[in-house]
Amino acid sequence: MKRALGVSVYPDHSDIEKDKAYLKKASECGFSRIFMSMLEVTEGKEVVKEKFKSLISYAKGLGYETILDVAPNIFDELQISYDDLTFFYETGADGIRLDAGFDGNKEAKLTFNPFELAIELNMSNDVAYLDNILTYEANVPFLYGCHNFYPQEGTALPYDFFERCSVRFKKHGIRTAAFINSQAGKIGPWDVNDGLPTLEMHRHLPVDVQTKHLFATGLIDDVIIGNAYASDEELELLGSLNRYQLELAVEFTEQASELEKEIVLTEQHFRRGDITDQVVRSTEVRKKYKNDANPAHDNTQEFQVGDVVIGNDAFGKYKNELQIVLQPHSDDRKNKVGQITEKELLLLDFVKPWTKFRFKEK
Structure with a gap:
């Protein structure tokens, strides 16, 4: 599977023009994926839609794939249903990440949504969650996996646990992703931000070492910078990195x-x-x-x-x-x-x- 680099943006905690400038720079460095947080929205449905649509439209022009991070409270806040993903389609998003799971059958049904939005699952659990979904005959090409990130120092995953979780997805050929931590980024979804890595051992390492490590495991296809904004130097460093061979x-x-x-x-x-x-x-x-x-x-x-x-x-x-x-x-x-x-x-x-x-x- 081809490997990709991604960045994260937090429209409810940032300026859209700064987000656009960041996405443009990252695009020039070969980044092609966006994790866009929707966990903090508090404005009305139409205001939220237009704000996200504007940024996603700009990102599409740069060749990005955008996955929106959503949680059950967002559906309540915006008065939308898991049975109708029209709202997310109208923002221009390519998929949604389910921060919380259901019974397996629900997730499988979501992969057959008429808009062909990808359904991304939380990978950071060492349980048979994915296997359960697959038994309900999910539409596998539209099923992704992505680990969590952990804003609090000392709370991210240990490597052996990360490996076990990742193998559960990789053995089924599911596209996988994990987060690394920019040493320059200050923006995340919450008021605590000690960095946003998936692995605790990565929290204070340079971005290129984190990325080399994740790719070297053979378990992760997409590496996403969890916090915003990474420095130009970090973006350029990752852009020049060999994604397919250890250097x-x-x-x-x-x-x-x-x-x-x-x-x-x-x-x-x-x-x-x-x-x-x-x-x-x-x-x-x-x-x-x-x-x-x-x-x-x-x-x-x-x-x-x-x-x-x-x-x-x-x-x-x-x-x-x-x-x-x-x-x-x-x-x-x-x-x-x-x-x-x-x-x-x-x-x-x-x-x-x-x-x-x-x-x-x-």
Whole structure:
């Protein structure tokens, strides 16, 4: 499934012109999806419709898909029914996210709405919610899944729980989404905003590391910035990110040679299928560079987790093989040429047998 980047906007807490400027910038950076909160509306039905319609129409002109976040109280507030989604269709939205669930049959029926609006489900529950809906023969192409975000510090999901919840959707081929946290964003749906990530471990990480992590899991198709507004630098950083292959940020040592930098930065690496616990081995490069001399340097210390090493001239047939250290060890036949940045070390868990990966200089 194609992967997408998204942003969130909160029309009841922001200025529409600022929202439009934000959407334009994000669009220029390759973002194509909007999470638009409707949880806080207090104005009348027609006023709400026109406000959201104006912003969604502008977003459509930029190529966005817009999903409205709704809850049962919104239907009461606006005096509309789950059995008639005309109101949301008339705003121009592409779908609605159900913050609360029903009995399974109701959700399945909603996927057959005449407007072909997507029905997005809350993924952040480790229960057979989706399975129940599917037993009622839901219209699967119009069924999405999206995790929650968590404004309060310390309340977002732990990774193992997130994984279990996500697998329930991914195994059925449902399009999935999760939220990351901008370190610049101050706007969310509530008066508490300690950031808006899905995973607690992401709350204080840079946006690119959060995004790489979610894509590397293979469980999330769309990554959405939960809070507004992300900085231009954050948007540009995510826009340049490789969505389909893990790119690890590396900091080179002073003694790293031009040859070693070329091996690290220009080659397509993959981990050997017959793996070892000690290192990630990229072995094809040694064949290409077997005739290139590589004198020893930075080779007498104990290598640490995340160090990038390359076999030197003393390593025989393994000269110029690239490795990423997973367990501390010493071997003077290897040169330390760099290290994975500390905040990206968590990504090493996702370099599995045959995983393709590249490096990008920090």
